[in-house]
Amino acid sequence: MGNEYYRIALVGNPNTGKSTLFNALTGLRQHTGNWAGKTVSLAQGSVDFKNKTFQLIDLPGTYSLFSNSKDEEVARNYIAFEKPDVTLVVLDATSLERNFNLALQVMEMTTNVIICINLIDIAEKQGIEIHEKRLMNLMGVPVLKISARNKLGFPMLLDTIDRIVNGDIKCQSFQLKYPEEIEKKILKIEQQIHEIIGDTVSARWVALRILDGDESLINEITKQFKLRGDY
Amino acid sequence: MSLEQLYTEAQKLSTKQIRDDIVQHLYETSYQLCQEGVSYKKAKKDTKTEKLDAIFTSPIFGFPIMIIMLGIVFYITIAGANVPSTLLADFFGWLEKYLTALFSFLHTPNWLYGMLVLGLYRGTTWVISVMLPPMAIFFPTFALLENYGYLPRVAFNMDRLFKKVGAHGKQSLTMAMGFGCNAAAVISTRIIESPRERMLAILTNNFVPCNGRWGTLIVFASLFMAAGFTGGIKSLVTTGVLVGIVLFGVIVTFFVSWVLSKTLLSGIPTHYTLELPPYRKPKIFDTVIRSSVTKSWSVLVRAVKVAAPAAVLTWVFANINIGDTSILQHAVQFLDPFGKLLGLDGYIMIAFILGLPANEIVLPILLMGYLSTGSLTEVDSMIDLKNIFIAHGWTWLTALNMMLFSLLHYPCGTTLVNIYKETKSKKWTFLAFIIPTVIAILIPFIIAQTVRFFGWM
Amino acid sequence: MTRTKIIKLVDGEKGDIIKITALLLDGVMRRRLLDLGFVNGAFVEVAQKSPLGDPIAFRVSRTTIALRKEESGKIEGELIINGE
Numbered sequence: 001m002g003n004e005y006y007r008i009a010l011v012g013n014p015n016t017g018k019s020t021l022f023n024a025l026t027g028l029r030q031h032t033g034n035w036a037g038k039t040v041s042l043a044q045g046s047v048d049f050k051n052k053t054f055q056l057i058d059l060p061g062t063y064s065l066f067s068n069s070k071d072e073e074v075a076r077n078y079i080a081f082e083k084p085d086v087t088l089v090v091l092d093a094t095s096l097e098r099n100f101n102l103a104l105q106v107m108e109m110t111t112n113v114i115i116c117i118n119l120i121d122i123a124e125k126q127g128i129e130i131h132e133k134r135l136m137n138l139m140g141v142p143v144l145k146i147s148a149r150n151k152l153g154f155p156m157l158l159d160t161i162d163r164i165v166n167g168d169i170k171c172q173s174f175q176l177k178y179p180e181e182i183e184k185k186i187l188k189i190e191q192q193i194h195e196i197i198g199d200t201v202s203a204r205w206v207a208l209r210i211l212d213g214d215e216s217l218i219n220e221i222t223k224q225f226k227l228r229g230d231y
Numbered sequence: 232m233s234l235e236q237l238y239t240e241a242q243k244l245s246t247k248q249i250r251d252d253i254v255q256h257l258y259e260t261s262y263q264l265c266q267e268g269v270s271y272k273k274a275k276k277d278t279k280t281e282k283l284d285a286i287f288t289s290p291i292f293g294f295p296i297m298i299i300m301l302g303i304v305f306y307i308t309i310a311g312a313n314v315p316s317t318l319l320a321d322f323f324g325w326l327e328k329y330l331t332a333l334f335s336f337l338h339t340p341n342w343l344y345g346m347l348v349l350g351l352y353r354g355t356t357w358v359i360s361v362m363l364p365p366m367a368i369f370f371p372t373f374a375l376l377e378n379y380g381y382l383p384r385v386a387f388n389m390d391r392l393f394k395k396v397g398a399h400g401k402q403s404l405t406m407a408m409g410f411g412c413n414a415a416a417v418i419s420t421r422i423i424e425s426p427r428e429r430m431l432a433i434l435t436n437n438f439v440p441c442n443g444r445w446g447t448l449i450v451f452a453s454l455f456m457a458a459g460f461t462g463g464i465k466s467l468v469t470t471g472v473l474v475g476i477v478l479f480g481v482i483v484t485f486f487v488s489w490v491l492s493k494t495l496l497s498g499i500p501t502h503y504t505l506e507l508p509p510y511r512k513p514k515i516f517d518t519v520i521r522s523s524v525t526k527s528w529s530v531l532v533r534a535v536k537v538a539a540p541a542a543v544l545t546w547v548f549a550n551i552n553i554g555d556t557s558i559l560q561h562a563v564q565f566l567d568p569f570g571k572l573l574g575l576d577g578y579i580m581i582a583f584i585l586g587l588p589a590n591e592i593v594l595p596i597l598l599m600g601y602l603s604t605g606s607l608t609e610v611d612s613m614i615d616l617k618n619i620f621i622a623h624g625w626t627w628l629t630a631l632n633m634m635l636f637s638l639l640h641y642p643c644g645t646t647l648v649n650i651y652k653e654t655k656s657k658k659w660t661f662l663a664f665i666i667p668t669v670i671a672i673l674i675p676f677i678i679a680q681t682v683r684f685f686g687w688m
Numbered sequence: 689m690t691r692t693k694i695i696k697l698v699d700g701e702k703g704d705i706i707k708i709t710a711l712l713l714d715g716v717m718r719r720r721l722l723d724l725g726f727v728n729g730a731f732v733e734v735a736q737k738s739p740l741g742d743p744i745a746f747r748v749s750r751t752t753i754a755l756r757k758e759e760s761g762k763i764e765g766e767l768i769i770n771g772e
Contacts, residue, residue: 015508023521060421064723068716069424094509095750096269098725100261122511127272135268149514178256185244189237196234210241212250218238247714254722258730280752284736284745293739387754391740394756400743424720502717503759504724507736507745507752 003053006165007082011075011106012090013099014061017118019043021090021148022058025158042078049158052165057084063098065105067216076217079109080201081224086112086164088157093123093130093145107141107173108205112164115143116157121150140172175204185211197221280380280509287384297385301477304372306470309449312364319360327352346546354542355535358591361446367523369442370411374522378513382407386505396485397492399428400505406432406484409439414645416441417653425501430659431488433650437642437667438480438487443590444637448473450594454617455630480638487666495662537589537645545585545596559600573672574632574679576623583636588644593637628682632675639671693767697746697760700734706765707731713762725749726763 012018026045043058059078060071067073079087089106091099096117107113117123117130136143142160146153163169177183186207193210194203201221209217286292330352334344376382382404390400401423409416416436423429440448449469457468549559556564559581566584567577578600586593598616601623620629641664642650651660700706708730711718725748726732733747743754755763 014506020514023517063720066719066723068720068723069421070429071421071424074421097258097261097265097749098751100264101257101723101725104257104260122509129270129272131268131270135264138264138267176256176260179252182249182252182256185249188244189241192237193234196237207241208253210238211245212253213242213245215238218234221234250719251722254719255727258722258725258727281735288736288738288745290739387738387743387745388740390743390754390756391738394742424716502720503743503756504720505743505754506724507754509752 003048003051004165005053005055006085006161007055007057008161009057009059009078009082009084009087010090011059011065011079011087011102012061012118013063013092013095013102016061016090016092016099017148018061018090019058021088021116021118021146022056024148024151025154026056042074047158049162052162054158054161062102064102065109066212067214073216073220076109077220079106080205081220083110084112086114086161088114088116088161090116090118090148093117093119093128094126096130103139104174104176107139108176108208109202111171111173113141113171113173114157114160114164115139115141117143117145118148120145120152121147139174141174142169142171178208182211197225200224283510284384284507287381288388293388297388298474300376300381302470302474304369304376305473305477306466307372308365308369308445309470309473310466311368315364315367316360319363320356323352323356323360327356342550345550346543350543350546351539354545354592354595355539357595358538358589361594362442362591365445365449366411366442370522371519373407373411374518375513375515378511378518380508380510383505383507387507390503390505392485393488394503396489397428397496397501398431398485398488399423399425399501399503402428402432402435402488405436406439406481409436409441410445411442413437413439413441413642414649417646417649420653425503427492427496427501430496430654431491433653434491434659434663434666435484435487437646437663438484438639440477440480440638441590441643443643444593446591447594447637448476448634450616451630451634452476454620455625455627458617476634476638479635483639483670487670538592541585541588541592542595545592545599548585549599563600572679573636573675574628574682575636575675576629578623579629579633579636583640586643587641590637590643628679632678635675635678636671639667639674641665641668641671694764695767697732697734697755697763697765698744698757700744700767701770702734702736703769704734704767705731705769706734707768708763708765710764711762712764713759717759721755721759721763724753725751726753731768732763732765 010018010022022043022045025047027047042060045056045058047054047056057078059075062069062072062075065072065076065079067076078084087106087110089103091103103113103115115135117132120130123130130145132143132145142164144153144157144160146157160169164171178186186204189210190203190207193206197203197206206217206221287296327348330348331344334348385407386400386403389403393400393402402420404422405416405420408419413436416439417433420429420432420436423432452472453465453469456472457465460468545559548562549557551558553561562581562584563577565577566580570576570578570580578597581600582593582597585596598619601619641647647660647664650663651657654660694709695706697706708726708728710728711721711726713721730748734744735747735752736745738744738754743756744760745752745754746760
């Protein structure tokens, strides 16, 4: 073996074909695994590319990462605390408006993001044309069009993952600028948060979540720090 | 300053308006991204989904279609599993002859042969041959309906009924998953966002008969309820009886949900949203292969992990004597009076108790007790099987109460473990055990006493 | 149409298109509705009623979402196109 090993998380809205993509990529090389002291089990599978092994983790399908439900917390915690090497955001090409919403939230949390626009075949039939280059410039991360059902766009996808983990592509994920009033408040607490939690999690993101009143995240951070024994 | 203090501080900065503004801003940005990066040539509507929804969720056809679908899935499962089940059983029987020959060639002691071949081997192969074929048919069929997009429509149609008892329409989906495996269904309740409804779905999932109980239900439905019929009609009657049992389970689910939502789970707020995705033709071949292969594999693993130790244990109980009877017989005699109250007997009670790790092994343990062979028994034909039951005083009442007890009793070990993992609460796990148990005792008791009172037996 | 008519989503008929003006709920439910695209200014089409009349499915940001009357009764909007 001796393959280099990378963890790739899949997130997406429900019904975007995220699991279809996961299944198509990993074939039958799947199992459900627990992660670091958690009781939550997630489907995992692996795919070999060049001399690397990508371990794919199929996170629960969610509309957002605001911890409105257990699934959302699971997905959020994985991205924030388990820090996958790359996060694939799987979007439904036929309802991008709502789907981008989730992509933007992921990009607030982590840098190495690939936007996978799935169901592209269906979107084309419906007369939806997606200009991935333009989106790529706007979002600062790779944007790919795929069809998981028809296994279209996979070589490009694997190659992009490969180039991100090699450092050949530097993601500069787009950071939302909020209205001035909110930005001011973020600024007020961001520094303090950074002092407490360091670089483990994006302080700006935590600041935003705190302003949003996301208490469960605070509990989770405290728990995570205790687990790692440096709090 | 700790994070908690900072949080408390920061709440002074946070207002309801800010929260809305954050989401609103996310949406506006998403919208702008769409404006710049996506062009919509013609607003061609997905008329197929619209037309299909008009049928599948229609006030006239919605419910009948659902019930017919359920019946079809059951029928395909029952009728289709017959032949492969027999083939597998024959194959394992054939293999056993060689195993026996091998053991006698090696001059292994009798107890070892008994434990390994008559206990372990027969126990696990029974589970595999009885459970694998229906699983390999049910899960792919279910997965096809799911991938096609029909299941959310079921949740949509059913929600009004679930709402009446304080539950969530998506519970119909976790219940449907329960037909395959209650343990998996308990995890799948995560799709229900609101905690209260989720707890209801967890606590009542057990009233849907899982694959492990199907075998038992099918055997008794066809032996005792559909006894007078042959061929295709027999399968149809069996299916009918099973649908009846399932509907009864649904009624109990509604009743228990209603009571819980008025008592232990009252007052906690609820919310409901359900996406109806467009209908999409599933990749039939991929879906079938994937769900049958992965599920079949998990059955095999389960058979080895759970059924095997239980089979060995049962063999040991049946073969170690205290005085001049085995431990198993002692237990049977002890439980018999209680079993009789429920229209059952001591053997049945002990089979359910030893079957706690996995419902699959209830029936083999029962047969083993009846035949006092001390090992899981091969029964060559269904007629032989029926004769064994009749010889032990079984009537349609015994069969009915056995089916009801199987439907209603406590969840299996794996499910209980999952309930504990999901709820993180000993109290709720205990309730998930005790509520079904009490109901499983009460209902057969009432039926048995009523039938005896009126002298229908 | 010159005069705008404000109605609740729950009172919409199949085919109606409503532009959201107010969400009269709080907490997690408000959050979830916002996540799903029921934001101010969004256009919502009444898509399908369930067999028993409740819940009702709505088209919003190119997806179909079903809501119970408890929630759809607390979302108000301008009736833009009357489906009838």
